[in-house]
Amino acid sequence: MSTRPTEQEFIRDEFDSVLRGRFFYAPSFDIYGGVSGLYDYGPALCSLQANVVDAWKKHFILEEDMLEVDCTALTPAEVLKTSGHVDKFSDWMCKDPQTGEIFRADHLVEEVLEARLKGDKEARGIAHLSLEEENEDKKKRKKKVKEIKAIKLEDHVVTEIEEILAKIDNYGGKELGEIIEKYQITNPATNGKLEPPCEFNLMFETQIGPSGNLKGYLRPETAQGHFLNFNKLLDCNNSRMPFASASIGKSFRNEISPRAGLLRVREFLMAEIEHYVDPDNKKHHRFDEVADVVITALPKNVQEQGSTQTQQISIGEAVKIGMIENETLGYFIGRIALFMKRIGINEKRMRFRQHMGNEMAHYASDCWDCELHTSYGWIECVGCADRSAYDLSVHSARTGEKLVVRENLETPVTVEAWEVDIDKKKFGPKFRKDAGKVTKFLESKTQCELESLSKELANGEIVATIDGAEFHIDNSLVKIAKVKRTEHIREYTPNVIEPSFGVGRCLYALLEHSFWTRPEDTGRKVLSFLPTIAPTKVLVVPLSSNSQFVPLTKSLTRQLRSAGISAKVDDSSATIGRRYARNDEMGTPFGLTIDFQTISDNTITLRDRDSTLQKRGAIPDVIQSLLAMTNGATWEEATTKLANFESQEIEQ
Amino acid sequence: MSTRPTEQEFIRDEFDSVLRGRFFYAPSFDIYGGVSGLYDYGPALCSLQANVVDAWKKHFILEEDMLEVDCTALTPAEVLKTSGHVDKFSDWMCKDPQTGEIFRADHLVEEVLEARLKGDKEARGIAHLSLEEENEDKKKRKKKVKEIKAIKLEDHVVTEIEEILAKIDNYGGKELGEIIEKYQITNPATNGKLEPPCEFNLMFETQIGPSGNLKGYLRPETAQGHFLNFNKLLDCNNSRMPFASASIGKSFRNEISPRAGLLRVREFLMAEIEHYVDPDNKKHHRFDEVADVVITALPKNVQEQGSTQTQQISIGEAVKIGMIENETLGYFIGRIALFMKRIGINEKRMRFRQHMGNEMAHYASDCWDCELHTSYGWIECVGCADRSAYDLSVHSARTGEKLVVRENLETPVTVEAWEVDIDKKKFGPKFRKDAGKVTKFLESKTQCELESLSKELANGEIVATIDGAEFHIDNSLVKIAKVKRTEHIREYTPNVIEPSFGVGRCLYALLEHSFWTRPEDTGRKVLSFLPTIAPTKVLVVPLSSNSQFVPLTKSLTRQLRSAGISAKVDDSSATIGRRYARNDEMGTPFGLTIDFQTISDNTITLRDRDSTLQKRGAIPDVIQSLLAMTNGATWEEATTKLANFESQEIEQ
Structure with missing residues (x-):
């Protein structure tokens, strides 16, 4: 039950003063003057982050049995050279x-x-x-x-x-x-x-080890760690496809001149999923579950015409008409939309924007951003990219380690293909130190090239120019022929669909979307976090500092703790109203007041942050109500057993 | 109920082959040849880590209402210069x-x-x-x-x-x-x-921003971030003392030549607590709760005599005889011991070793390491240091920002002190550009120094040598006198007691302590994680691939999930025995077998990993037993409602 006014003006200064005043965050190294693009999270934002990450793990990792990995941020240069980041990031x-x-x-x-x-x-x-x-x-x-x-x-x-x-x-x-x-x-x-x-x-550079010989970078994304472990992950999954790996960890980008507060930072928490899929079959077995989810879409053709006009469309329809390329990509876009709703993002301020051609990262073949609207405009908070076979292919080519899936074929297939058969005994003496080069030249040819080389060979010899030198290869050295073979195994490099979350950006948007001012008193700010996500669920407020309340307060917090409900006590000397006002700024959804009546009949008052409504009941009943609400029930559903309670909130 | 043989030989090769074979961990960038001191965690170790971190949060942060912070790893050089790390780490x-x-x-x-x-x-x-x-x-x-x-x-x-x-x-x-x-x-x-x-x-160096003007390091500990936010944290705690901040995050140390596997790594998860305490009162209000905890202690005087002879002593006694310097340090040593027990560390392989004089970090005044015994010897897994007022003082001196606690004194005190009174009107014209220097010279003097300067002044003038130049100061420019003042506020820099956990080292020791081989079959390895900590709680095993089992398996895993019990299914074609053997290597404490009887009467078999005992009962009863055991109950306590079940484990 939210009383959030829909069209209230958002004043960033007021918002920021609540966040910084309550130490949700602060510029890192503040007393040293700070460093742009670096921020520390205080207790409330740490807790909000932990709850959002926990929701993420449940929504994605647990729900789909994803395989979690925790890889290092320090990365040798060679890996990021291969992935293209050294040249293109x-x-x-x-x-x-x-x-x-x-x-x-x-x-x-x-x-x-x-x-x-x-x-x-x-x-x-x-x-x-x-x-x-x-x-x-x-x-x-x-x-x-x-x-x-x-x-x-x-x-x-x-x-x-x-x-x-x-x-x-x-x-x-x-x-x-x-x-x-x-x-x-x-x-x-x-x-x-x-x-x-x-x-x-944009990568931070460093040296690994004492010799100064091993250049490294801090990872700009967690993804490469997943890819390099692909074979081990596939093995963990009993070689079954499709499957996904997931990772939650810090990444680092040396932004040129970051000026958008928590939205553009140089060190940030990412939650990334790499879903490995057969390139010939990008269907998803749970697609039905998201087909009816309606999103606000901004496809690339609209932008390329210079417009930002969005449209409402269901995931099912978007895949059907080809706006979203395949079911798996569509499935994850739908799941992202559901996740955002789950943590309390305002759906009216969420859209999915497709990348334009030149905008795409060097590894992506299609990409949709989940953008959330903030006072800084529309902000990319999640990227959902089809990275195709790019990463697995380049790492495999560089290291010689196959990163592929092998599937037994139910019915063997006959394959006809051009093959090179090198006579190694003659090859060495003939080409000496260049034998390797010439072998590589022949073995790296495509089918079409082999076909035409076979013709050259039939006409006498192949003349190969390699690194500026000419080599003559005749049919005493090599045979090139079309060969028929029965294959029982299909070998392929999977494609990767990657939903990649910037956790800090999602949190920032959530903070903005949750912030409002009580219309009756512009001095009173509220952060309306959902009870499932709120940093602290309950504030316990003894009416006064009377010593009779001390054992009651202790016993109540013990009961709340053992019920798994996180609680804080405010036993300061401020008025109840002022303590609740402070609490509203922290986004705590519920308040419990202990008063003199509690001593005599063990009842307490339960207050709802958004409506400021109050109800009263016996402590066990109130705890039951709280449990239901922190698991997603509404105030109406959860408080039927409690009596209405009228009281004026005293402000001073 | 563990059947772990107490004196079984530990063979590291076998242990390592289970951990790597089941992808608990792997060298990072393995297919590129790896980088020493960098390791990736696979799904099982990620999950074990998450459970241990969760236990840590409950045991420390929640239990004592600590204030969590999440600070950046990137740190400007100036901060680490001040903290002493640039010169001494x-x-x-x-x-x-x-x-x-x-x-x-x-x-x-x-x-x-x-x-x-x-x-x-x-x-x-x-x-x-x-x-x-x-x-x-x-x-x-x-x-x-x-x-x-x-x-x-x-x-x-x-x-x-x-x-x-x-x-x-x-x-x-x-x-x-x-x-x-x-x-x-x-x-x-x-x-x-x-x-x-x-x-x-040992710090990794990098550049922050595009200009190359801002040198930075990756933090070697999370602690500095806490200290720099001290004023905000104190404010969050309504200015009450004592209190603690806590942080869980990655730190980085560029080890010279790391060769001890997961124990000596260049990037690692730390869980650090900074407990701020009045230097004049290091009592702890919950000391009673740990006074009877008995630890194995190795104090510094024993080591300085060239011995490593330990002794069993209670925390209460150790503080009483002055072996441990104060109650707060003793309290945390006791809490660390309890935490280790809670996650399943073998207490016989745990000792607390006090640092010797030269060994201490530059910031510490006393330090005890919680060392766990592994096949690499005794390993420091937690440090528990008294950092005194070192860090807060140096940052305060460097930045001019006071990092202190102000307490209202119940009864005001009269303080007598030497004070300097500079006549600024005359000071400027007299010393010109050096006026600041001379002022600083006078204002930085101690009480004793001021007393002797006052005598010099009485005898005519002070001759100060600053940066090689001589300055003459007479009593027309400055007065130095002993002044009486009534103070209503006491201002002090808190001392810091720091329990600092290397999470990865604790995990590694836990893995070694949990590993054993079934005496009846040396090919069968077991990881005996406690049910509260185990990565997966239950393996669900349908007897065969018979399609009748499919809906039952689905329904059972759904029930387990909604009860909050993490489960995996192994419906591969291997025998039950082989599937359980695989599972034992993953450390999953319980197994559930679905067989033909399940179809007719909805009963299942519950297997205990360590004893391989089995019991049978209706699905809801078995889930109740599982819930009890994953919350800490023993097999005997939790399975009274279930019937004994005899079955031979078939190995092949």
Whole structure:
């Protein structure tokens, strides 16, 4: 029973002052001036995080018997070179050579162009906020653009800019450089000209061991650890497919200039699933369970036309019409939507946005982001990517270790294929030190290439150019022929569907979605966490510091603890009303008041945070009600045995 | 009911082959050849870890309302410079200039001297193992010393070496260098002479942000994050003392040459508590609860005499006689002992060893290690240190931020103290740019120093030498006088008692302590985890792949899940006996067999892993028994309602 007003204005300063005042979080190394992009979680947010992670484990790992792994963050460079991260895991940055300041190119373009559009609206008299307010707001939000000027743009420029903003995630360094040039985007503080965008790798580098010979990085995702253990995981699953591995752990990204509070951080908790699936069969046996889940979708073709118009569509329909590529991808998108609902995310502020072509990570063949709406705009909180066979293939090729599934075929198949048969006895003496190279040349050929090589061979010899040198291979050295073979085993590299959660971002969105102000008293803030997720379930409040209440308070908290209900006591001298107000800011859903009547008849008052309604009953009955509500029952369902109780909340 | 034979020989190869075969763990980046000191946890160890961490949270955080924090691993250099880690957190290493090999000096000395003692025993005819076996063993354990030679040593040399080994943790680089010189310790593989020991800092270094201006380290402990948030934590606790913060997270140490498997790793999970206490009152209000806990203690004076003789002593007695310095330190040592028992550590293989003077970390004033015995010897698994006011003081001094407790005094006290009164109006013009320096010089003086300065001033002037320059200060510029003042508030820097758990080491010891071989069949290995801690509680085994069992299996696992009992199904075609044998290696305490009788009367067989006893009953009764046992009840207590069941376990 929530009394959250639907259209209340969200004021980030007030929100932030509750979160920091109650030590949900704080900038790390605060007394040293802090480091941007690093934050510490205090007790309440630790507990919220533990409950959300616990819900995640139940919803995903336990529900589907996923195999959990816990791999190291320290990763040797070679692994991340193979996975493509050393070369491609980077953002574009622009340096101001005058001041030495460094900007993330896409964010700067976005911010400057958005500011110009706002200035244009103001000039046309259709701005929402007054410029003064807006400029004030910019300063508080630590935006680079500190002032918006009311300058009217030409109509076609407005259209161009709107298109650029819709496609901003689709641009590489070259395009960003062109936009910066064309729209004369400069350092907003000094108007200084910027250097063209250059790539900055987002991984933290370090040295492993004392010799300085082993370069390493902190992992930017947990995924690689799963992939490298694929054979062991498959073995754990008795070689059965499909199956999934899961991991919850910290990852690290050296963001260029993080300025969005808890949303853009350099060290963060990820919860990642790698679901391994037969590339020829991406059906999912539990797809039915999510087919009717309706999501808000923003597919790529809409964005590529420069629009952000969403549509409501069921998972079943989206897969049917090909908007979502396959059942397994659809299944996980549906499961993500259900999870978000389970932890208390406002569904109206959730959408699934498909990546555009250029935007996709280097390993992905399709990707949908679960975006949650916050005061910073729409934020990617979960990525759901089809990584195809990319990772398993590249690691296998690099190490020579097969990362494949072998399936017994019920009916053996006859396969016809071109095969190379090298006469090794002659090959060595003929090519000497290059024998290996020439062998590799022949063995790495595709079927089509082998077919044409067989023709060259029939016509006399193959002339191979390898590393600039020429080699002559005739049919005394090698045979290339089409061979028929009966195969009893099918061997394939699985595809990987990856739902990847940024836990901290989900938590932040949850905090914003849960925050409101009591309309009757704007000084009173509330965080309406669901009872299943709330950091603490119950606040125990003895009416006064009277010593008669001490044993009652102890006995009550002991009973709550043994029922598994986490409780805190506030026996400070503040009024009941003030203690409850403090408690509302912590998001504790229930309050229990011990008063003089409790001493005589063992009854207590139960208070609901959102409605401030109160009911009274015997302690065991109240504990039963609490148990039901912390397991998901509503106030109405759980409190039928309790009597209504009227009392005014005294504020001071 | 365990049938673990008490004196069974532990064979590490067999143990390791079960752990790796069942993917409890694997070397990280295995298919790339691995990186020493980095390991991944597979599903079973992840689950064991989660259960142990959960037990830890209940035993410490929940039980005592500790305040949890989650701080970043990335730490700017300045913080760790202040804490002393940049200068002092290092080990001594020796390089072989010929081969480039690097050895950890203390470990090398220990290993070489231990090998010489063994060789001496063999020469005297009192060796336990034959040298061949021992040498074989060294190779397997990846020891640096590959061969032990039967060479008799002089009696006084044996005594000297025994003393050195007892005090090995007490030596610095200079002493290690002298020992290496005196006993001619060389590279065991090549006999090459080593360079003298030099210090190697154990922290991983990196750069934060794109500019390269902010050097950072990965934290070597979680503690600093707690300390920097002290004021916020105190505020969360309504300014009440004493209280504790707690944190569970990864820390990183760049070990020189880790060779002890899961025991010496470069990235590891820590669970740390920082308990803040009044330095004038280190009593603990729950000390009574642990006073009777008996521990095996090895105090520092015994070790300093070159002995490792332990004694059994109660916590109460140890504090009373001053062996343990104060109640709070004693309380936590007792709580640690109780926790170890709770998770299934063999108490006979647990001791508390006090650090010797030189061995202590730079921040500690007293420290006791909880050591667990493993096949690698006695291993430090938990440190319990009194960090005094060290950390809070140094961070406060560096940042100018007070990290103190302020207490209202019930009766105000009169304090008499020397005070400096600087005439700032004159000070500036007189000393100009050095005014700040001179002010700091005066304000940083102790009471004694102020007293003597006051005399100098009375005699004419103070002549201060600061940074090589001389400054003359007379009594027109400054007054120094003894002042009486009434104080209503007491301000103090708390002391910190820190129990710090290496979770991975506790897990490894638990694995070794739980491992045994069925005496009747040496091929059958068992991991006897307590039901409360075991990764999976129940294995469900349908008798055969008969399709009649499928719905029963599904319904049973659903019932188990809704009762909160984690279960796995093994419906492979192996015999029941073989499936149970597999299961014993996973440490699953209970098995449920579904057979044809189940179809007709809804009864199932319940099997106990350790005793292989079986009982039979109706499904709801069996689930009740399981619930009781996973909450701590014994087999005898929990299965009274079930009937005995005789069946031979068929092995093949």
